[in-house]
Amino acid sequence: MGEYGAKDARWISMAGMTPVILTGALFVYFCGMVPTIASGGIIRHSIPWIPSLDIALSFYIDGLSLMFSLLITGIGALVMLYSARYLAGHPQFARFALYLFSFMLSMLGLVLADNVLALFVFWELTTFTSYLLIGFSHADPKSRRNALQALLLTAAGGLALLAGFILLGFATGTYELSEINAAGSLASNPLYGPILVLVLLGAFTKSAQVPFHFWLPNAMAAPTPVSAYLHSATMVKGGIYLLARMHPSLSGTDAWIWTLTIFGGVTAVFASLMALRQTDLKQTLAYTTLMALGTLTMFLAGSSGYAITGAMAFLFVHSLYKAALFLSVGIIDHATGTREAGVLGGLAGAMPVTAAAAGLAALSMAGIPPFLGFIAKEVAYSGAVGASLWGFVVLAALAANALMFAVAGIVAFKPFFGPQGKLPHAPHEGPWPMLAGPVILGVLGLAFGILHGLAASWVIEPATNAVLGFTDSGGRVKLWAGFNLALGLSVVTFILGAILYLRHQALRDRLAAIEARGPDFDAGWDRLMAWLVVVAEWQTRLIQTGVLRQYLFATFAVTAVALALPLFWLGALQLDLAMPSVTLREGVVAALIIAGALLAATTGSRITGIAALGVVGIGVALIFIIYGAPDVAITQLLVEMLIVVLIAIAALRMPYLDPTDKGPAFRPRDAALGGVLGVLVALVMLMVTAGPIDRRLTDFFEAASWTEAFGRNIVNVILVDFRTLDTFGEIAVVIVAALGAFALLRSARRDKGEERE
Amino acid sequence: MEIVVSILIGLLFATAVYLMLARNFLRFLFGLILLSNAANLVIFAAGRMTEGAPALIPYGALTPDGEIANALPQALVLTAIVIGFGLFAFALVLAFQAYRSLGTLDSDEMRVAEPREEIAGEARE
Incomplete structure (x- = not known):
């Protein structure tokens, strides 16, 4: 990133500042809704979109959508400010700002839409805009490939989601989410199974659950602000949002609980191990995002107040600290030219503000009191203890949290306080537009931890109520809940985490060895793509032969089938033949x-x-x-x-x-097709002429020919009077044909002339 | 007579399809002519056939006298004949020009846009 964002680069521009201001204004606008929503209110706007299909462009704001909206616009404004400085002087910065802003709007639409079809459209818009963002460095083939991978995978999930939504519409008779959820659980509906599978496919691909996880780390090909935005509060949380949003109507069944618990748990543990294994700080963070998504999915499996409160609190705090950490890593990268954990160290002296911000975020991530991250973890543990598959959930959560503690150390402690390796540039503190994001977000993690009552009543509890579908008792978000099992688990987490951090370099090599033996999803993806290309080539060669006769044969054969099907299969054939008397x-x-x-x-x-x-x-x-x-x-x-x-x-x-003297060869295959088509057409004609005839038009022309058009030859009157425009078109056709023929012949003459010269 | 014409239409379709599937482009054109004849007859017969009574209104009368031939399909067929002729004339010139520049009337050999070598080459890659 050396060539952009240089110290003296001009970073205040129209393209850079407009989205910051607009997004900031949106954030303030949504903040204004907090009191209404916190007191249990709901805001709904609806405008007709496709009235003929009874589809409205309706928006619905409750606790869940408001929490997402605040995160999307709040973090969005900070990230846009950051990117203005980060990419200052980039020749395509305006384009980048446009992509990022469009993405922000699509994401906002996704979480605000009440109509499922509108939600789907926004869902796909986030897919497309994120494709543009991930592939922003389009000169790099790897970046293009990874962007395409994200696009194909999430768009395929999106199609499954669309099918699921349409089934949902069939099952409930409405496309409005608020009405679907108000109708209660769909578990007894015969379409529940297919709907669940399709919706989960959409959510799991978007939120990168194993085995669809591999696109997310690859999406790190994007510029760092994009990663910070897409992988903290937005894109990947889209699937989580969907799970939360559909919670009232789809949750509570064994299928829901088992699927979400197992996929979420496996993703969480797998991702935290992988996070430990990475040496690139950005990759490490990418895997911790994956871990967070897994944990969220796992907790959304439950329906208890603790599980959902834990999920919402974790979702909220994760967005804050993950964005802060990504942005900090961006600053480190910007300042030192590297993101390798092995060489980074001792930066606290040169970059005190970054170190402080990253430290605050990391403490929240590690779940240290009194940060909000600690509270989220406590509530989540309480939820885990009460979960249906509590043994699995507690173990998965414990493993993930301990590993996260270790990762927090790797990302935010070691680069600033550990031993320093050889850095490409001398480190320097980042400029203020880039520091603003991590500092504000890091401080918020601490502030909300201390003022946790505020965070709970403004954001977390309204969101919880929206997910549960009823008003929860609340009061679960607190710093000190007494000596309970959750606190014990926290202590175990810290001890385990500390051990993991101290031994992480040895573990890393061990994990790398294990990873090398495991299945390589990314290579599998490449094989799948290569196979797709082979199939496409094969079928193109099969269908597109370039031989006119074969195209014609196919056309005539299809025509014959299309005629034969209704005649024989649907039983339309009715013939009542009298022997014709032929003069x-x-x-x-x-x-x-x-x-x-x-x-x-x-x-x-x-x-x-x-x-x-x-x-x-x-x-x-x-x-x-x-x-x-x-x-x-x-x-x-x-x-x-x-x-x-x-x-x-x-x-x-x-x-x-015929080129040879043998005379025309008989072609039995063509003769058979011709014969079949001839018989079919004759049958249709026999039926047509035997049936009744509608003479209304003829009667009109016969009556009007003289009385209105004053012509006695009815055919002529039709041609030149009633249907003049047809005749005009006919003349035009003949003229065009003549002109075409003339041009062809002239070009032939010119060719000849050139040959003579 | 509709029954006889229906069978004739079937025969014209059959021979037209057979000719259009030939390799020689001139045969394709022959098939095209037969096909447009068949199509004209389809329109004509679908409006029913009335012998010996053209669609005319006698002098002094406001409407036709007695049963006359259906005028509507006749008007349509007139248009169709002329357009069919335009299509045929253009196709003929195209064939003629194709023969002069490619040296063949075999549609299998007319492969300037998709040469065989190129397709084979793509398959190898």
């Missing part, structure tokens, strides 16, 4: 057409073919004459003559129909 005149005409058509199909001679076509044309003209259509017959004859003349001019300059 001699009709018999002769029919014989002419039959002979002409067969001859044209089988002849190997151009002259015979042209003559045979002429015979067919004249036969058709005779039919027109016999059955009262003299105008049509005249046109047909004229056109027929023109065709013969044209073919005679052009075709005789072209080679023989």
Whole structure:
């Protein structure tokens, strides 16, 4: 990041400041709603969107959406301020600011939408905008690949989610989340199973639960402010938000409890081990985010007040400290040119403010009293003890928290106080726009810990009530809850964490060895992509042969099937054939057409073919004459003559129909298809002509031809009066065809001229 | 007569499809001509066929006298014939020009846009 954000770079610009101000204003706006929501109120706005489908663009603000909105706008404003300085002088900074701001708005829409289809649209918008953000360094192939991976994985989950939402609409008869949740549990609905699977697929891909976790660490290819934003309060919390939002209608069943507990628990433990294994500070943080997502999922499995309060408190505090830590790592990277845990150390002297901010955030993350992180952990432990699968949940939570304690040390203690390695740049303190974020967020973690009553009544308890679907007793968020099991677990966490921190370098090598033997999801993804490309190539070669005959064959075959299906399968075929009485005149005409058509199909001679076509044309003209259509017959004859003349001019300059002397080869496959299609068309025509006819239009033309248009030849009146525009179009077609033909012939002449020169 | 015409239409379709599936582009054009004839007959027969009574209003009368041929399909067929002719003429010139620049009328060999070598090369990569 050396070339941008230099000390003297100009960082105050329209593009940089506008989003900060707008987002800050939104934050203030949402702050204004806190009293209403905290006292149990709900704000709902609805505007018609697709009235014909009864879909409204409705927004719904309760405790849960408000907490998310505050985090999204509050952290968003700080991150935008930070990026203005971080990327100052970047040639594409304006683009970046636009992406980030669009992402912020999509995320806001996601958490505020009441209509599930609107929620889905915002969900996909966050996917697309995050794709742009992750792939912002688009010159780097790795960055592009990782962005695409995030896009494909979360968009695929999004499609599953859409299917789940549509089923939800079928099951409940409404697309409004507030109404769906008000209707209570869906557990007895026959569609519950499919809905649960599809919604969880969406939530798990977005929130990177194992085995969909691998896109999240890869998404670290993004500039650090993006990681700070996407992986603290926003993008990845989208899935958690969904789980929380659907909690009243989907939770409480064995399927819900088991799935969320196991996926969440496995993700949490796996991710904290992986976090310990990383040497890049940003990667370490990425895995702790994964760990937080796993823990949140695990606690959302439960329905007790403690479990949900724990989840909401943890969600809130995690957003604060994780954003602060990411931003601090960005400052370290910016100042020293490296994020390697091995070389960073002793920076506290050169970067005191960063050290303090990161320290505050890390203490909250480690769960030290009196930080909010401690309280969140205590409440969560109390929830874990009361969980359905309490043994598993307590162990997973304990392991994750202890590992997190160790990681907090690695990220925020060692770089500032440990031994210093060889750094690419001499460290210097970050500029104030970059420090503002970590400092404010770090201090908030402490402030809310001390003033925990405020945090509880303003944010955490309203959110808990929204998730539970009823008003909880509250009062669980407190600094001192007495000597209880949770406190004991905390003490065990600290001891374990301290041991892990002291031995983390040895552990890291051990973990790396284990990781090397385990399944590589990322490589699996690459294989899947390569396989997709192979399948695409295979089917393209199969379908796109570049041979005209094969395309035509497919088209005719599909037509034949489309005709045959309703006739035979759906039983539309009804034939009541009387032996037709054919007069001699009709018999002769029919014989002419039959002979002409067969001859044209089988002849190997151009002259015979042209003559045979002429015979067919004249036969058709005779039919027109016999059955009262003299105008049509005249046109047909004229056109027929023109065709013969044209073919005679052009075709005789072209080679023989068959290159060899053997004559035309019979093509049984084509003949079979032709025969089948011919029989089908004949059957349809027999049915059509045997059925009733709607003569309303004809009656109108017969009555109006003289009385309104003053013409006695009804056909002519239709063409030049009632349907003039059609005739005009017809003339246009002929002119365009003539112009096209003329241009083609002229270009041929020019080619020849060039050849002569 | 509708029954006879229906069967004739079937035959014209069958021969047209057979010809259009041939490799030689001139045969394809022959098939196209037969197909437009068949399509015209479909429209004509769908409006029912009345022998010997053109859709005319006699002098002095306001409306036609007795049963006359259905005028609507006739108008449609007239348009269709002319447009079919336009299509045919253009296709013929196209074939002629293609033959002059490519030296073949075999549609399998007309592969300027998708040369065989290139497809084979892509498969190897």
